[in-house]
Amino acid sequence: MERPRILKFGGTSVVDAAAFERVAAIVRDRGGPRPVVVVSALAGVTDALLSGARQELDAHLDRHDAVARRLLTPPAAARFRKELERARPDLAALLDRLDGSPDARVALRDEIASYGERLAAPLLAATLEAAGLATRYVDARCCIVTDETHGRATPLLPETERSTRSQLLPLLDEGLVPVLGGYIAATGRGKATTLGRGGSDYTAALVGAALAADEIQIWTDVSGVLTADPRVVPDARPIPRLSYREAAELAYFGAKVLHPKTIQPATDRGIPVRICNSRAPEDPGTLVAAEADVRPGAVKAIAHKTGITVVQVASTRMLGTYGFLRALFEVFDRHRTIVDVVTTSEVSVSLTLEDTTSLPAMTSELQALGEVSVEPHRAIVCVVGEGLRSTPGIAARIFATVQDINVSLISQGASRVNLTFVVEEARVREAVRRLHQAFFAGAP
Ligand code: ADP
Ligand code: ASP
Ligand code: MG
Numbered sequence: 001m002e003r004p005r006i007l008k009f010g011g012t013s014v015v016d017a018a019a020f021e022r023v024a025a026i027v028r029d030r031g032g033p034r035p036v037v038v039v040s041a042l043a044g045v046t047d048a049l050l051s052g053a054r055q056e057l058d059a060h061l062d063r064h065d066a067v068a069r070r071l072l073t074p075p076a077a078a079r080f081r082k083e084l085e086r087a088r089p090d091l092a093a094l095l096d097r098l099d100g101s102p103d104a105r106v107a108l109r110d111e112i113a114s115y116g117e118r119l120a121a122p123l124l125a126a127t128l129e130a131a132g133l134a135t136r137y138v139d140a141r142c143c144i145v146t147d148e149t150h151g152r153a154t155p156l157l158p159e160t161e162r163s164t165r166s167q168l169l170p171l172l173d174e175g176l177v178p179v180l181g182g183y184i185a186a187t188g189r190g191k192a193t194t195l196g197r198g199g200s201d202y203t204a205a206l207v208g209a210a211l212a213a214d215e216i217q218i219w220t221d222v223s224g225v226l227t228a229d230p231r232v233v234p235d236a237r238p239i240p241r242l243s244y245r246e247a248a249e250l251a252y253f254g255a256k257v258l259h260p261k262t263i264q265p266a267t268d269r270g271i272p273v274r275i276c277n278s279r280a281p282e283d284p285g286t287l288v289a290a291e292a293d294v295r296p297g298a299v300k301a302i303a304h305k306t307g308i309t310v311v312q313v314a315s316t317r318m319l320g321t322y323g324f325l326r327a328l329f330e331v332f333d334r335h336r337t338i339v340d341v342v343t344t345s346e347v348s349v350s351l352t353l354e355d356t357t358s359l360p361a362m363t364s365e366l367q368a369l370g371e372v373s374v375e376p377h378r379a380i381v382c383v384v385g386e387g388l389r390s391t392p393g394i395a396a397r398i399f400a401t402v403q404d405i406n407v408s409l410i411s412q413g414a415s416r417v418n419l420t421f422v423v424e425e426a427r428v429r430e431a432v433r434r435l436h437q438a439f440f441a442g443a444p
Contacts, residue, residue: 008204041116117181144185224286253382254305315370379428
């Protein structure tokens with residue numbers, strides 16, 4: 001039996017009726033014999049749901065209706081409209097509750113956010129049906145099972161695998177194309193959760209791993225993973241091949257094109273991930289697989305991430321003792337705060353945080369360990385390439401390029417495919433542009 005193939009379409013690939021039509025053509029032409037479709041909320045919808053802007057939300061719901069009227073048969077469009085008309089008062093009631101009960105907020109927000117994908121997926125299923133494919137809408141909350149960390153839930157892998165297989169395999173066996181929303185999930189008790197912003201990529205990878213897919217395709221609005229964020233470096237260009245390690249580092253350190261957790265399930269099962277442009281499906285895109293082309297000295301890409309805070313804890317107690325680092329990291333553990341980059345010297349530890357919600361409480365606990373300093377408004381720059389491993393002098397070249405920019409917290413990841421450092425947020429765009437110019441100008 002042929003292996004299924006996962007095709008994931010981001011919000012930018014389902015903005016309007018023309019985009020939905022492009023998606024239908026891609027599923028038909030590129031889905032292989034057993035496609036499974038994962039789709040995000042229409043562009044802008046999750047933002048509107050989470051901000052609770054009711055007028056804006058109404059306009060977005062009308063946009064769904066416009067797509068349905070353009071592309072579906074009149075009875076199918078009427079069926080979808082019914083669903084839309086049910087969603088409007090339900091959403092209004094949920095938004096009222098959000099105003100009235102701050103305690104219920106995180107769980108309620110997930111419930112509200114879930115409507116984006118819960119409307120996009122049936123609309124896409126009906127669109128594919130109208131284009132001649134036999135499809136079935138599947139509620140992703142019946143497939144992806146998570147813990148109760150609302151807003152950024154962690155999937156429970158054995159349960160997710162079991163539910164996904166039992167929901168989707170019978171449909172595939174009947175020759176149907178399952179269509180499910182990304183990003184949304186549910187706890188074992190059936191409460192809606194979400195996988196974190198941009199999480200539809202992760203859904204696609206989880207589904208791909210559960211079904212032992214032959215490929216996970218991420219369809220977006222750029223022609224693959226580019227050598228830098230195109231919003232900062234307009235002449236950034238697509239990278240034909242990346243290793244899992246390279247892609248994971250790029251995603252983790254800011255390349256928004258892939259959700260940071262996407263690569264892990266694919267790596268575990270050795271499933272290739274392909275990133276393609278739904279507006280230019282003929283473009284080759286990027287293939288992420290176990291082996292990439294390694295050219296010594298080759299920098300593959302530069303990622304960056306803003307909104308970073310650096311925390312430094314200095315203490316002579318570190319010198320020649322043990323237990324200090326454990327005590328330090330226990331503070332972050334207790335406050336469930338993720339640390340991205342860490343460097344240590346004999347007498348100090350520096351680390352970066354993205355989420356500073358618990359920083360005031362953590363600072364007072366850290367002060368028991370040493371002198372604490374906090375530097376907000378920082379950014380991480382991450383230079384990635386398998387070739388970095390074996391290339392002497394590359395660090396010198398990187399730092400010479402940004403020599404007049406204040407660099408702190410330099411770290412070469414354990415996998416040695418990345419070199420990561422921190423700069424002031426105000427200068428990060430300049431740093432990325434200069435590095436791109438230094439490493440990519442003129443090359444083919
Ligand atoms: P989707 O709606 O398809 O999930 P996203 O907006 O989440 O799309 O991701 C695609 C965007 O990621 C691109 O339009 C681009 O602006 C941004 N991006 C940031 N860094 C990179 C990079 N290195 N390569 C490609 N895209 C990047
Ligand atoms: N719709 C969700 C978001 O905007 C998930 C995604 O786009 O991947 O975050
Ligand atoms: Mg995305």
